[in-house]
Amino acid sequence: MKGFLKVGLLIAVAMALFGTYRFVSAQNETSFGRIQAKAPTFNKEIRAKAPLDAVSTPLDVVSTEHILVGTYLSVGNGAGATVDPATFTPVDTTPTTVFCPGTCTILANQFVQTAGTQSGNNFGICLYVDGLLIPSGCFYSNDTLSDGTFVMGETSNWETGLPAGDHTVQTVIYSHLGCFLGEYNLQYIVYEP
Numbered sequence: 001m002k003g004f005l006k007v008g009l010l011i012a013v014a015m016a017l018f019g020t021y022r023f024v025s026a027q028n029e030t031s032f033g034r035i036q037a038k039a040p041t042f043n044k045e046i047r048a049k050a051p052l053d054a055v056s057t058p059l060d061v062v063s064t065e066h067i068l069v070g071t072y073l074s075v076g077n078g079a080g081a082t083v084d085p086a087t088f089t090p091v092d093t094t095p096t097t098v099f100c101p102g103t104c105t106i107l108a109n110q111f112v113q114t115a116g117t118q119s120g121n122n123f124g125i126c127l128y129v130d131g132l133l134i135p136s137g138c139f140y141s142n143d144t145l146s147d148g149t150f151v152m153g154e155t156s157n158w159e160t161g162l163p164a165g166d167h168t169v170q171t172v173i174y175s176h177l178g179c180f181l182g183e184y185n186l187q188y189i190v191y192e193p
Contacts, residue, residue, distance in 0.1 A: 077184070095168035108171065114150065120176075138172075150183075169188045
């Protein structure tokens with residue numbers, strides 16, 4: 001009987017130690033939705049701009065400092081409005097008018113929710129300035145879920161070299177198979193170089 005008690009006590013101590021180990025190690029693991037990774041470091045060296053006759057790559061571009069002129073916010077809820085398939089549909093139904101005191105850049109940070117019922121249904125978020133799609137176009141941002149729940153898509157778009165004066169800006173969505181529009185948060189930011 002004493003041998004059985006010793007073995008039982010040994011097992012209990014081992015289980016207590018293992019439980020303590022798992023508890024302590026779990027404190028260092030990630031929780032759902034969080035990434036605990038060391039951020040990468042980047043080379044801070046600034047490259048000189050290539051001569052005009054040289055073949056340039058995106059790494060040859062030198063950033064230009066811009067001065068913030070103003071920020072315009074458009075927040076709303078599409079309340080499940082239908083976005084027809086393969087159609088450019090305004091998200092903020094009324095364009096926002098922004099002012100450029102001189103030559104300017106307009107940056108749009110766009111966050112749009114969609115819901116749907118079909119799989120393989122991607123959507124793009126686009127920026128229109130003065131009623132036209134910006135020259136760089138727009139790209140697919142996310143896939144609309146097929147179970148009817150909302151998913152967020154986000155992107156940043158910008159247009160540079162706009163002349164002084166008033167300009168209208170508007171976010172437009174393009175859905176491959178159609179979707180329903182949810183909440184949106186749009187930031188239109190005006191900069192001067």
